[in-house]
Amino acid sequence: LMLFSGRAHPELAEEVAKQLGIGVVPTKAFDFANGEIYVRFQESARGADCFLMQSHTAPINKWIIEQLIMIDALKRASARSITVIVPFYGYARQDKKHRGREPISARLMADLFKTAGADRILTVDLHTDQIQGFFDGPVDHLFALPLLADYVAAKTDRNKLTVVSPDAGRVRVADRWADRLGAPLAIVHKRRDPDVANQVTVHEVVGDVNGRVCVLVDDMIDTGGTICAAADALFANGAEDVIVTATHGVLSGPAADRLKNSKVSEFVFTNTLPTPGELELDKITVLSMAPTIARAV
């Protein structure tokens, strides 16, 4: 059993290695002057069960190519098996043709990993379960719910909790939370104002949140637009407090400013992706998936 890591988020790989009582295999990896990536492992992988971790964080396309190149090198180094660990699966939101002449990039990624030489994928909270079916091989699908929900449960008065989905199209995640915490469920419904074509304007709260501590849950927070608007709607409807939690803190573009300026009392993520430095704030909590990933390995 050997653990390898790309350059995207080596801290997580180090943590997983520590849990396993091994070291991450030393690897030489750098960019040539024209941006092409060079990779070489410092130890033999012959006959080993190899786990290769890479976080699909920015610059995401570069890190995906790096992972593919590392898989290729492992395959040619006679690894016995190659398991690709993608704590956050890039391009998961392009998992179907929303319109004609679009790609299905989530499927493409699965095929690219397979072609490079991956036997198995280990990932956390896929955007949709269907993506498991895209890969031609076993997919180990881990969940952050126990980690996140236990943390939230320990911090709050369970009788005051309401679980809230920020989007009527994605109630599934919130539903699981409500089940686990035995808490009531509410939904923020984005209604398009018929007077303003195509402009999302009204955030309608379905369910009672007055005087409640609301846990807004999603699989990922990207630019933070939806989640912060949903939080505002909850406060406007009398919520006593709002906690936001998501497995993947993508946190790109305007997310930093939005999170900083938000009235939300705490944001809870896992470390499937590195947290941008400017977001190392008191109100942002990052829980480690390393023990869960190590157990799966």
Add this chain to the structure above:
Amino acid sequence: LMLFSGRAHPELAEEVAKQLGIGVVPTKAFDFANGEIYVRFQESARGADCFLMQSHTAPINKWIIEQLIMIDALKRASARSITVIVPFYGYARQDKKHRGREPISARLMADLFKTAGADRILTVDLHTDQIQGFFDGPVDHLFALPLLADYVAAKTDRNKLTVVSPDAGRVRVADRWADRLGAPLAIVHKRRDPDVANQVTVHEVVGDVNGRVCVLVDDMIDTGGTICAAADALFANGAEDVIVTATHGVLSGPAADRLKNSKVSEFVFTNTLPTPGELELDKITVLSMAPTIARAV
């Protein structure tokens, strides 16, 4: 017949389209906040023979992924055939394991294109001919030699010309030039000074260049280190003038400064890659491969 282009070097695609008397198919392509790429074609590709051009320039990994995503979208849009045009083939220099536990990235790229849905590859002056064998399908391999050599021949006194290879390991390119121009051949041999371990110090010129107009030829100029040192060696050996020519002007890192400060009278490239703005200088000439590519299409 439809011509598509990624965002890396749209000018070349426009030129090829013009030669063909068609337009480049309008395509919506942008980066989401987290760097994932979105692509959608504005016209139906159903039943069409599709040509998809992307230059593997910086940021190279991003443009490779974009091309793969575009291939996927074309495949799913029922294109009849998909020909990938890569005027400069990325990762061509990693075409073998120079040491153990390295990838063979040039082969990986071929496999990725195939997996995404490419039926055929059209490319210009591969770093080594072996790469043609990496792709499971037809490879149309174009040469820039006629274009470059005719230009140089028209500008110089043929009786004074000597063709020079900047590297004893790559005389093949220079050999073809010497044949075509009927000119003598010289070689710059990098000798490792035995006193300074592993340090390339001596540039030995093999062949007579005294009073000659030297054409230093290579397939690509990347950081320009080798070629500028070779030019210096030629001048030191009495060359009257030195012209540098290569198919691919990769021109990364210190290349701009080196070219500017060099005594070389003219650098001649083709437009397989875009020329960095700061290198739009009098002594840099860029010849268009668009007519050659258009003919092949």
